Amino acid sequence: MDTALEQIREQQKQSWNKFSSGWKKWDAFTMDFLRPMGEAIIHSLQLKDKDLVLDIATGTGEPGLTIARLIPGGKVVGTDLSKDMLIIALANAEAKGLKNYEPLVTDVCESPFPANTFDAISCRMGFMFFPDMLLAARQMYRVLKPKGRLAVAVWAGPQQNNWVTTILSVIQKQLVLPPPAPDAPGMFRCAGPEVMSELFKKAGFKNIVEKQISGTVDYQSFERYWEMMMDVGAPIVAAMSGADDATKAAIKAEVSKEFESKNIKGEAKLEYAAIIIAAEK
Template sequence: MSTPGDDAGDDAGNHAQHEAWNGPTGTIWTTWADRFDAGVAAHHTAFLDAAEIAPAEAVLDVGCGAGRTSLDAARAAVDGPVTGVDIAAGLLAVARRRAVEAGVRNVAFREADAQVHPFPPAELDVVVSRHGSMFFADPVAAFTNLAAGLRRGGRVVLLTWRGIEHQEWMRSFLSVAGVRNSPPTDAPGPLSLSEPARIHRVLRAAGLADVSVTAHRAPMYYGADVDDAFGFVADLQSGLLGDLRPETRDRILTALRADVAAHEGADGVTYDSATWIVRARRP
């Protein structure tokens, strides 16, 4: 669902991301939107607390997905406008529905590529992004564009993944699927802002100051029990398994179920995970 003037996918460098998030990847995230939110809930609260959103502030949520962060930001900025932007039309439809169901009126959603979208200059107090800032084709250009939308003294607060050595869930799933190479740390993907040195370099090159990176560790939730979690995880891995021979796919799914079962506990199925809470300011 788009709105007039939407510009998602305008930048050629982000074309691959636009295709993915409006294709199979977006379908999975739309189907499991509630589960994704539950999965990172233990990180979400600390991230929002770090944003320190005040009642009258103007907030932009980058890579807003199904809108959980935008809606929580709107509840905090009760007298201020909140805008969520994303390139995934299906997720934005979920976000708009959630806003209506929750009766949150000071939030709007726009299908737009935050790397190139012409945001009004110097109108924002806060830019937040929960795991949505790691997919820019040109992160310096993207954060330069976002910084231009901030008022002097306005801030950026991001939640990004730490390195793969801190992500039990990622190591487990890749290993079971027989994938030897981890996602790159210097290209669009979940680990592109996993190294503090790169985070500092990118944000400073974009004109932001007072960059800080704080570690946070919490379990990732995958489901109430083995059956519940396995259905979710198997769907997540479907892109890796789709072209395999049936016997190979069945072997991997059996191993995946066993791995999920090994992580069942009193709080359901959980895997260890770690994030960075990143803060910066427009000088």
């Protein structure tokens, strides 16, 4: 990996460590929100009881912890760049009484595992942040056993995910942020048609299948939505840190208006959509 990509990786590591306390605070809510994507990944993996599974970008542990519960005769290795996130994952595993889940701090692009190690690989909402996505896919292919299965989830397009664009669109307008480079890590980097299928094809995978799932997430109130985004949204907080108090107040007021316009019946729900990609070695 070249120096520029290594710098991105280090920035991400620092960011995830910094925001780990926010993720711990909102863990139950966030894992409930992301559960449908995890369930779709698990369904695609066709797991067997004695499988050895790699859960990449495991964060606070899911879907690796659920997989570990489903394969008591097998084992899950959950990897992540962030040591602090994995401390939470280990605590979650211990709270659930799971003995077959092992957290490991490592970079997907420099996988320490021998070739043909794992029966299955899962990765939920991590791919779009990998500095070199093709290298990551090739590493996954290398450590997967022949006929092993891979399943990942990435966000669909911004127009289908107003749970995050409701706040991001206002911030981008108020603060006039420069657009990211086309291939820079970001929420919607993998959302284009066949982006992931073509990537996995280049890495050597076969029998690639894409499907989309969608739904709504209930924040219960605007204030709860705002608080959560300020606690876990690293890019949002970074952008807001450069704003003065008056601008921050104006942004919050406009986001509140946008939020309410999407909930004319007094609810507090926003929409999400994700792409699930399954493949075989």
